[in-house]
Amino acid sequence: MATESPEPTIELQVDGTEHRLTVDPRRTLLDLIRDQLGEPVAKKGCDHGQCGACTVLVGGRRVLACLTLAVTCDGADVTTAAGLAADGGLHPIQQAFLDHDAFQCGYCTPGQICSAAGLLAEFADGAPSHVTSPVSAAPEWSDAEIAERMSGNLCRCGAYAGIVAAVRESR
Numbered sequence: 001m002a003t004e005s006p007e008p009t010i011e012l013q014v015d016g017t018e019h020r021l022t023v024d025p026r027r028t029l030l031d032l033i034r035d036q037l038g039e040p041v042a043k044k045g046c047d048h049g050q051c052g053a054c055t056v057l058v059g060g061r062r063v064l065a066c067l068t069l070a071v072t073c074d075g076a077d078v079t080t081a082a083g084l085a086a087d088g089g090l091h092p093i094q095q096a097f098l099d100h101d102a103f104q105c106g107y108c109t110p111g112q113i114c115s116a117a118g119l120l121a122e123f124a125d126g127a128p129s130h131v132t133s134p135v136s137a138a139p140e141w142s143d144a145e146i147a148e149r150m151s152g153n154l155c156r157c158g159a160y161a162g163i164v165a166a167v168r169e170s171r
Contacts, residue, residue, distance in 0.1 A: 008074075010023055010070065010071055010073065010074040012073050013077045014037060014078045014079075014083070015079060021070075027070045027071075028065060029056070029069070029072075029078070030054045041082040041110050051154045052112070053107065053110070055111035055118075055152075056079060056114050057078070057079040059077055060079075060121055062114055064152075079114070079117075080110065080114065081109070091117070093117050097166045099169070101159070102166040104155075104159050108154065108155050116150065116167045123171070129149050130148050131145055131148045143168065146168060150163060150167065
């Protein structure tokens with residue numbers, strides 16, 4: 001007779017708050033954030049990693065929370081779009097989204113904002129994208145580069161022009 005193993009306990013920081021949680025090893029980071037922590041800012045879109053609505057930052061790198069198992073985030077620093085704001089003010093990318101009307105219905109906006117914050121860090125590190133040519137070169141700050149790096153985040157309302165403008169301004 002097989003015995004069930006106990007559910008693991010993990011520790012992680014979400015938007016600056018420390019959490020020690022027992023989690024089902026099959027639970028995604030998205031479900032942990034939304035259901036276990038009660039933080040609705042990370043959105044569940046397709047739940048298959050195709051739309052980017054669930055994008056959060058783990059250790060400063062963007063990840064699709066619907067495809068990331070929560071147990072793999074033990075010891076991690078997780079930031080949602082709500083956690084980017086500091087001292088009661090908006091993060092520059094959040095302000096840029098407002099300034100450039102880079103959202104319509106707003107459902108994809110938290111994922112878009114986290115992806116943009118991750119994009120800015122990747123670009124600052126000199127990480128190439130598919131449109132960087134040659135790959136060994138430093139990427140050029142262009143609309144094509146921004147669009148490529150944001151291509152994993154879908155906006156059903158079509159606010160892409162505002163999104164690219166917001167990211168361009170935030171550099």
